[in-house]
Amino acid sequence: MFFKKNNPIFPxxxxxxxxxxxxxxxxxxxxxxxxxxxxxRFAKVINLRHSRIRSLQSGGYLSALRGxxxxxxxxxxxxxxxxxxxxxxKVTARTxxxxxxxxxxxxxxxxxxxxxxxxxxxxxxRGVFKSVQAAKLAGxxxxxxxxxxxRVGGQLFSDESCQEIKPQNGKNGVLKFLxxxxxxxxxxxxxxxxxxxxxxxxxxxxxxxxxxxxxxxxGLNANTEAYMxxxxxHCQLVLIFIYDPLEKSxxxxxxxxxxxxxxxVVIDSGDKQKLLNYQQRxxxxxxxxxxxxxxxxxxxxxxxxxxxxxxxxx
Numbered sequence: 001m002f003f004k005k006n007n008p009i010f011p012x013x014x015x016x017x018x019x020x021x022x023x024x025x026x027x028x029x030x031x032x033x034x035x036x037x038x039x040x041r042f043a044k045v046i047n048l049r050h051s052r053i054r055s056l057q058s059g060g061y062l063s064a065l066r067g068x069x070x071x072x073x074x075x076x077x078x079x080x081x082x083x084x085x086x087x088x089x090k091v092t093a094r095t096x097x098x099x100x101x102x103x104x105x106x107x108x109x110x111x112x113x114x115x116x117x118x119x120x121x122x123x124x125x126r127g128v129f130k131s132v133q134a135a136k137l138a139g140x141x142x143x144x145x146x147x148x149x150x151r152v153g154g155q156l157f158s159d160e161s162c163q164e165i166k167p168q169n170g171k172n173g174v175l176k177f178l179x180x181x182x183x184x185x186x187x188x189x190x191x192x193x194x195x196x197x198x199x200x201x202x203x204x205x206x207x208x209x210x211x212x213x214x215x216x217x218x219g220l221n222a223n224t225e226a227y228m229x230x231x232x233x234h235c236q237l238v239l240i241f242i243y244d245p246l247e248k249s250x251x252x253x254x255x256x257x258x259x260x261x262x263x264x265v266v267i268d269s270g271d272k273q274k275l276l277n278y279q280q281r282x283x284x285x286x287x288x289x290x291x292x293x294x295x296x297x298x299x300x301x302x303x304x305x306x307x308x309x310x311x312x313x314x
Contacts, residue, residue, distance in 0.1 A: 027128075027132075028124070028127075028128045028129065028132065029122070029124075029128070029129050029132065030129075030132065031131075031132050031135040031136070031181060031182055032182065033178060033179065033182045035136070035139075036135065036136070036139035036178045036181065036182065037175075037178070039136065039139045039140050039143055040143040040146075040174075042140065042143075042310050043140050043141075043142075043143030043144040043146075043147060044144070044147050045310070045314060046140060046141070046144035046310070046313050046314060047144075047314075048111065048141070048144055048145060048148055048150070048210060049148075074101075074102050075088050075091050075099050075100065075101055075102065076099065076100060076102055077097060077098070077099055077100070078092075078097070078098035078099055078100045079100070082100045083100075086100050086101045086102075086103075087099065087100055087101070088100065088101045103207075109150045109151070109208060109209070109210060110150070110151045110153060110167035110205065110206055110208070110209040110210070111141070111142075111145035111148075111150045111151065111152050111153070111167065111209070111210045111211075111212070112153050112154060112155070112167060112201075112204070112205045112209050112210070112211045112212070113138045113141055113142060113152070113153075113154040113155070113177065113211075113212045113214070114154065114155040114156075114157070114197070114201055114211065114212065114213045114214065114215075115134050115135065115138045115154065115155065115156050115157070115181060115214050115215075116131075116134060116157060116213075116214060116215035116216065116242075117131055117134070117156050117157060117158045117184055118157070118158055118159050118218070119158075119159055120216060120218055121134060121215075121216060121242070123244060124244050124305045125244055125245065125246040125305075126244070126245060126246075126305065126306050127244075127245075127304070127305035127306035127307070128305055129305070130216055130242045130243070130244060130305055133242050133303060133305050133307075133309065134214040134215070134240075134242050135181045135182075136309040137214055137240055137242075137303060137309045137312065137313065138154065138177075138181060138212070138214055139178060139181070140309055140310060140313055141212055141313065142154070142174045142177055142178065143174060144313075145174075145210075146170065146171065146173070146174050150210070151167035151168055151169050151173060152167055152168065152173045152174050152177055153165050153166050153167030153168065153173070153177065153204075154177040154180070155197070155200070155201060155204065156180050156181060156184055157192065157197045158184060158187055158192070159187070159191055159192065160186075160187025160190065160191060160192060161184070161185055161186065161187030161192065162192050162196070162197055162200055163180055163184070163185055164200065164204045165177050165180060166204070167209075193219070194218075194219035194220070194224050195219075195221075195223045195224050195227065198224055198227035198228065198231070199227060201213075201227075201231065202227060202230055202231055205231070205235055207234040207235065208234070208235065209235045209236070210235070210236045210238070211231060211235050211236065211237045211238065212238045212240060213228075213237065213238070213239050213240065214240040214242060215239075215240075215241070215242065216241070216242055216243055216247075217239070217241060217285070217289060220285075220288065220289070220292075225292055228292070228296060228298075229296055232296040232297065232298060236299075237296070237298050237299075238298065238299045238300075238301065239289065239293060239298055239299070239300050239301070240301045240302075240303060240312075241286070241289055241300060241301065241302045241303070242303050242304070242305070243282075243302075243303075243304055243305070244304065244305045245304050245305070245306060247282055248279070248282050248304070249279055249282075250267065250275055250278055250279070252275070253270055254268075254270070255267070255268050255270075286302075301313070
C-alpha cells in the first residue's frame with residue numbers, strides 16, 4: 001500500500017547529471033537475504049541481557065525472566081521449600097503423595113523471534129515497509145543471540161500461514177530463520193487470527209526462553225493479552241511495536257490519497273475533528289500496549305519505518 005499526494009512517496013526515478021535514472025525501490029518494500037546476512041557485523045553491540053525492564057515511555061519495572069532455559073530431568077517426592085508451581089499433579093494423583101518436577105538449566109538460552117508479516121505490515125509512506133523493518137530488526141536480534149551463544153529460532157506469520165523454526169545453535173540456525181523471512185511459504189485459504197498465532201507461539205517456546213514479538217499489534221484484544229500473560233509467566237517477552245509515521249499523525253493541511261492498487265481512499269486533513277480522531281486512535285493503541293507491558297512486566301520497544309533498526313535495539 002502506498003501513500004500519495006500527486007506523486008508517490010517512494011521516488012520512481014532521480015536526476016543524475018541532467019539524466020533521469022530509475023531508482024531501485026525493491027529494498028524498501030522487500031528484504032533480501034544478503035541484507036540480513038550483512039547485519040551480522042553490527043549485531044555484536046546489541047545487549048540481549050535485559051536485567052531491568054523499562055518501557056520507553058514509562059517507568060522501570062522488573063523483568064519476569066527466571067534465568068536461562070530449563071529442561072525437564074526427573075520427578076521426585078515433594079520437599080519443603082519446593083515451588084508449588086512445579087508440582088506434577090498427575091503423579092501426585094496417581095501415587096497419593098506430592099511429587100515435584102525437577103528441571104536442569106540448559107547451557108544455551110533459547111531466543112525465539114516472532115515476526116508479523118500480515119498484509120497491513122506491507123505498508124509505508126516513508127522509510128521502508130513495516131514488514132522490511134521487522135525483518136531487519138529480527139535479523140539483528142538473531143545475530144546478536146548467535147554472538148551470545150544462544151540458540152535461535154523463530155516464527156513468521158501472515159494472514160493465511162504461520163511457520164516456525166525450532167531454536168538451533170550456530171550460524172546455520174540463524175540462516176534457517178533468515179531464510180523464512182526472505183522466502184515465506186504460501187498460505188492456505190483459511191485466515192489465521194492473531195490469537196491462534198500466539199497460541200502456536202506458546203506451544204513452540206520453552207520455559208526460560210527470551211521471546212521477541214515484532215508487530216504493529218493490530219488485532220490486540222483480551223484473548224491475545226491472555227496468551228501474552230501466559231507466555232510472560234515462564235519466559236521473558238519483549239514487544240517491538242513497528243509503525244509508520246503517518247499512522248501516528250496526518251499532515252495538518254491537504255487532501256491525501258491512499259491506494260493499494262485496488263481501492264483508493266481520500267482523506268482531508270483540513271478537517272480538524274477527523275484529524276484529532278485519527279491521531280487519538282493511534283494514541284489509544286499505543287497506550288493500550290504500554291498498559292499491557294506494565295501490567296505483565298514486559299519490555300516495549302518502539303520503532304517507526306524511518307528509524308535505524310540498530311539504534312532502536314540499542
